[in-house]
Amino acid sequence: MNPRSPQEAHRTASPLELFFDLVFVIAISVGGGHFHHALIEGHVWHGLIGFIMMFQCIWWAWMNFTWFATAFDNDDWLFRTLTFVQMFGVLVLAVGSEAFFTGENLELPVIGFIIMRVALIAQWLRASRCGGQAGRAARLYAAGLFVVQFFWIGWIFLPQALIVPGFFAFIALELCVPVLAEKLGRTNWHPHHITERYGLFTIILLGESLLGAANAIADAVQHREHVLLFVALAVAALVIAAGMWWLYFWPEHHREISSLRSSLRYGYGHAFIFASAAAVSVGIEVQISHFTDHSVLGTIATNLSIGIPVAVFLLGVWLLLIHKRCQSKALYAVPIVAVASLVLPVWGIVAAMVALVVVLVITEHRSDTVI
Incomplete structure (x- = not known):
């Protein structure tokens, strides 16, 4: 071998x-x-x-x-x-x-x-x-x-x-x-291969949030009196997961593991990104339980069950992949949205994620124009 x-x-x-x-x-x-x-x-x-x-x-x-x-x-x-x-x-x-x-x-x-x-x-x-x-x-x-x-x-x-x-x-x-x-000693690592593997695992974790969206739709069928509420929650889960996906794959990852120190930072730092991505799906399920009166948590705690993992994910991606290469002040929208997620309800987080994606698209467009 x-x-x-x-x-x-x-x-x-x-x-x-x-x-x-x-x-x-x-x-x-x-x-x-x-x-x-x-x-x-x-x-x-x-x-x-x-x-x-x-x-x-x-x-x-x-x-x-x-x-x-x-x-x-x-x-x-x-x-x-x-x-x-x-x-x-x-x-x-x-x-x-x-x-x-x-x-x-x-x-x-x-x-x-x-x-x-x-x-x-x-x-x-x-x-x-x-x-x-x-x-x-x-x-x-x-x-x-x-x-x-x-x-x-x-x-x-x-x-x-x-x-x-x-x-x-x-x-x-x-x-x-x-x-x-x-x-x-020293083992070899392939920058493109290892970052692809991390990206694929991130997709798996974000996919759990889509499962939460599917569960919300299933509950909408069972609780017809709240059908619009559950459908809206399903859309919210999709938008939040899509926004997290958009941000994670926005920077080029393979540049971040050029040395042993940077590879350890990249590898270990992803623990926070992975865990928070997995926890978002749990937050979606907690929201469903809250709407069906199967949870003892109050509204604030229920919102935090989504807000905290979203904030940790955004800050993790910002610190690990973006802030050192940040060439536009507009990208400081990432930590701003992260902090805002801690106090916003789920619908506010959705609006903030949409605004963040708009910032990324505009920033990328301007960068392409300059090139």
Whole structure:
């Protein structure tokens, strides 16, 4: 298993990578459902912590495979089989994701993590045979993942009061593994390929919001007395998701990973973008529950269930992809809309997103005219 060239022409996501992403659609949908129920029952802080923990595991599982596959991908029978094993581990993690919200039965998500780890460590050990800096990095990745996994097994036996602090401490250890491996060794990454993979995952997460829109239409059919309200909510969900998509794909991403430091910033910084994109769909579901009187949350809290993730998404894209290359003062509309999302109702957020897209179109048109 030799390293892939970072200058390889026409490098795109493989059918196996696209198939791999499908299990995350299931995992995110299941975890988002648990978060939704926690919110409408009034367990806001408890649900938020559970969602962060759950999504961190999902994001990290996706990250591990994605960066490995951009560096090493010979697509032989063993590579495919080990990838399928990782997919099974993600499904087990999804089934056990309720544990992050209840603090009980933590064994199941850890078992899912172990399944993924066994397959991924095997992949790294195969890659380590190539020698050189890439081989050294592969050995460090395998060793780091192996050691940290013992901490996760020990996590199951921690006292209840240490479950949450222990989780974030062990996640911090996880984040150190790539930093150490890339500093002492070096793997290749393909800028266009890796940014395409991130873009595809963002589309998956935004697609969950479209599922919320579909649910709103389904509720409109069942609650005919509020049909216009639910149809309007479905349109609002579509407009918000479209605006987020428009902003995310507006800048050129491949320019942001020219060095190790920038690739780590790009890779880790996306955790906020991904999580907020997933949380928007939960906010849409909370709105539906609010309109059908199945939520204990008030109007302000219900609006914030959409406003906060939209704000985090916009600020994440602004800080990670736009502000350093900002050549127009008009683009400061992005953080302005982000802050406004925290105080606007859902219909106000829709209007702000439409205005933001108009700014982007005008800015792009002016840039093309100058060129």
